[in-house]
Amino acid sequence: MDTTSLWQAVLGEIELGVSKGNYVTWFKNTRLLKVKDGCVQVGAPNIFIKQQLEKKFDDLIAETLRNNGVKYEKIEYRILPASSLHRRVEDEAIVLQNQQQANPKAGPGVSSRQGASHSSFTHSYRLGLNERYTFDNFIVGSGNELAYAACQAIAQSPGAKYNPLFLYGGVGIGKTHLIQAVGNSVVAKNQNVNIVYVSSEQFIQEFLDAIRYKKNTDFAGVYRSADVLIIDDIQFIAGKEKTQDEFFHTFNALHQANKQIIITSDRQPKDIPTLTDRLRSRFEWGMAIDMQAPDFETRCAIIQSKAGTHNLSLEPDLVDHLANYVQNNIRELEGVLNQLIAFCDMRGIVPTAEVAVALLGNAKARPKHLNAKQVVERTAKHFQLTVDELVGPKRDKEIVVPRQIAMYILRSELHLSFPKIARELGRKDHTTAIHSVEKIEKEKAFDNEVRIAIADIKERLYA
Ligand code: ADP
Numbered sequence: 001m002d003t004t005s006l007w008q009a010v011l012g013e014i015e016l017g018v019s020k021g022n023y024v025t026w027f028k029n030t031r032l033l034k035v036k037d038g039c040v041q042v043g044a045p046n047i048f049i050k051q052q053l054e055k056k057f058d059d060l061i062a063e064t065l066r067n068n069g070v071k072y073e074k075i076e077y078r079i080l081p082a083s084s085l086h087r088r089v090e091d092e093a094i095v096l097q098n099q100q101q102a103n104p105k106a107g108p109g110v111s112s113r114q115g116a117s118h119s120s121f122t123h124s125y126r127l128g129l130n131e132r133y134t135f136d137n138f139i140v141g142s143g144n145e146l147a148y149a150a151c152q153a154i155a156q157s158p159g160a161k162y163n164p165l166f167l168y169g170g171v172g173i174g175k176t177h178l179i180q181a182v183g184n185s186v187v188a189k190n191q192n193v194n195i196v197y198v199s200s201e202q203f204i205q206e207f208l209d210a211i212r213y214k215k216n217t218d219f220a221g222v223y224r225s226a227d228v229l230i231i232d233d234i235q236f237i238a239g240k241e242k243t244q245d246e247f248f249h250t251f252n253a254l255h256q257a258n259k260q261i262i263i264t265s266d267r268q269p270k271d272i273p274t275l276t277d278r279l280r281s282r283f284e285w286g287m288a289i290d291m292q293a294p295d296f297e298t299r300c301a302i303i304q305s306k307a308g309t310h311n312l313s314l315e316p317d318l319v320d321h322l323a324n325y326v327q328n329n330i331r332e333l334e335g336v337l338n339q340l341i342a343f344c345d346m347r348g349i350v351p352t353a354e355v356a357v358a359l360l361g362n363a364k365a366r367p368k369h370l371n372a373k374q375v376v377e378r379t380a381k382h383f384q385l386t387v388d389e390l391v392g393p394k395r396d397k398e399i400v401v402p403r404q405i406a407m408y409i410l411r412s413e414l415h416l417s418f419p420k421i422a423r424e425l426g427r428k429d430h431t432t433a434i435h436s437v438e439k440i441e442k443e444k445a446f447d448n449e450v451r452i453a454i455a456d457i458k459e460r461l462y463a
Pocket residue numbers: 137138139140144170171172173174175176177178294302330331334
């Protein structure tokens with residue numbers, strides 16, 4: 001059994017169910033060690049993560065394993081040996097050795113936790129771009145063509161146009177892929193260009209470490225010597241004032257020197273709560289592009305292309321089925337495809353539409369026309385409220401939580417904009433929608449009742 005593909009499918013699903021922060025912190029570096037004799041062994045990089053998985057996420061992992069067809073009696077959590085962690089780092093992130101030589105400041109000294117495997121992981125990942133993400137294997141279609149064109153232009157001559165480039169849009173639609181493709185393309189042309197790719201969570205963590213260990217100047221030096229600075233998922237910087245200040249100064253220094261800055265987010269700058277005004281206005285200086293989930297045809301092309309990397313050519317019926325099955329999230333689409341390929345691989349059969357239906361079922365298939373009204377009605381019904389109550393003025397807890405859950409589902413399933421979500425629930429102010437979605441995202445990770453309610457509502461919506 002191919003545990004890697006199976007775990008990839010499981011993680012893909014978990015990623016959709018927890019907040020990005022939780023996913024990156026607790027799940028990203030886990031592994032499936034074995035599935036044998038009724039026992040599933042999950043590896044975690046350190047004791048801290050192991051404990052959290054046991055305490056907080058055991059149910060979620062158990063449920064997701066079952067969803068992926070794994071039968072077992074117990075789950076055991078193990079700490080991964082440091083050597084396997086290192087291997088994974090090398091597998092995943094191509095460490096840009098040349099850059100390190102060209103820029104000695106960017107050496108391991110930046111992180112003060114030298115020696116710990118965690119520290120070296122952070123380090124390699126920050127300077128490393130995943131070489132899997134290129135322009136060549138990015139399928140251009142509706143929803144991403146503008147972003148693609150802007151990224152191409154930047155890769156041609158960084159810093160010349162669209163500075164900063166601010167890409168925003170829902171989860172799993174190719175933001176990270178595109179911005180990493182810019183980095184990879186620039187490096188391919190000129191090994192001496194200093195690219196710094198970092199998620200905003202890593203940026204925050206390193207900044208805090210730098211203060212804690214009084215290495216502030218090293219930290220600033222690394223970021224300010226970038227020729228191209230790529231910051232992924234900037235929304236997590238919300239509320240972190242000191243980090244925002246630091247980033248503001250980095251931004252100015254680079255921008256003044258005509259260095260390229262690329263930023264992504266799940267929403268536009270004006271919808272990131274507690275973003276300082278001066279940073280917001282900086283983000284709005286250049287070009288902001290809204291990326292949308294690709295349409296049916298583009299999804300079909302993506303499926304064919306991904307299957308191609310497994311040396312498979314899929315029959316058209318199967319491609320159609322998959323493209324309908326997952327509509328909004330390419331990461332999820334990839335997960336489903338990998339799950340299917342692993343399933344067929346193990347049995348030595350050819351993937352067909354019938355096999356896909358048998359494995360994935362039709363029931364879960366997304367109806368094409370799920371709309372906001374259905375979500376609101378279904379949520380009201382689940383909580384035994386009337387729609388009027390749900391969208392009405394009352395602020396009792398019994399109504400507020402269901403209302404927030406409805407907002408969350410509108411965001412996660414239909415990818416509506418926050419102003420639209422607010423309107424659907426009878427709210428004038430769209431920041432209410434932002435806070436509600438965030439609150440439920442967090443609560444989902446530890447509140448079983450919330451998670452079950454969401455799963456139940458979704459199940460019925462898609463039944
Ligand atoms: P985001 O950063 O927007 O959440 P990612 O860039 O991580 O999304 O994309 C999720 C997955 O989907 C990645 O594996 C990526 O390669 C793939 N993907 C997304 N859009 C495309 C596309 N247009 N062509 C090929 N692969 C894509």
